[in-house]
Amino acid sequence: MFNIFKKLIPKKPEVISLNDPDFGHITFDQSDSDPTIGIWQMNENWEMPEDCASVGCSSIPGTIGGPDEKARAFLLAKKGALQAVWRLVADRLERIRCKWRPDTGQQDLRQVFRLTSLSLEEPMTDPPNWEVSFEPVDGKWIFACIQLSGDNITGDTVDT
8 A cells, every 4th residue: 555655746856956066065956957066055154244244056057977167156256255245235135125124224235234144046147147145144034135137136035
C-alpha cells in the first residue's frame, strides 16, 4: 500500500549545495523546465556595516555546476560599489520611506534602512534585470524591493 503513495507523491529533488569562493555556502534551486539550470542562493550574508549592508544574494543565475560567470561578475561589482547602489536608488527609496515609514522624519536613508539583498533575474539579459532590497534598521517590519534594468528603475514592491 505504501508503494502506491510513493508513486503518487513526487520525489523531492536532491539539495545541491557548494562552498563558493565568492558567495560562501550556496544552495541550488533548479528550474522546473530544465533541472540543470536555475538560481543559486547564499546561505550567509556579506556583513558590510560601513555600507549599511548585510547582503545576501537570493538569486544568482547559473547551472548545476555553479553560478554563471556573468552573474558572478555583476554581483561582485555591485558588492564592491554599494555606495553607488545606494545613490542609484535613493530617490525611489526616499519615496518608499515617506509613504511607509513617515515616523522616521527626515532621517538619512542609511539610518532608516539596511541594504539586505541583491538578486539577478534568470536568465540573464542585456542589460541585466536585477533587484536591490532593504529592511529597516529598527526591525519594524517592512521589506522594500526596487527592480532595475541596468541602471534604470523599473518598479518597486513593498511588503509589510
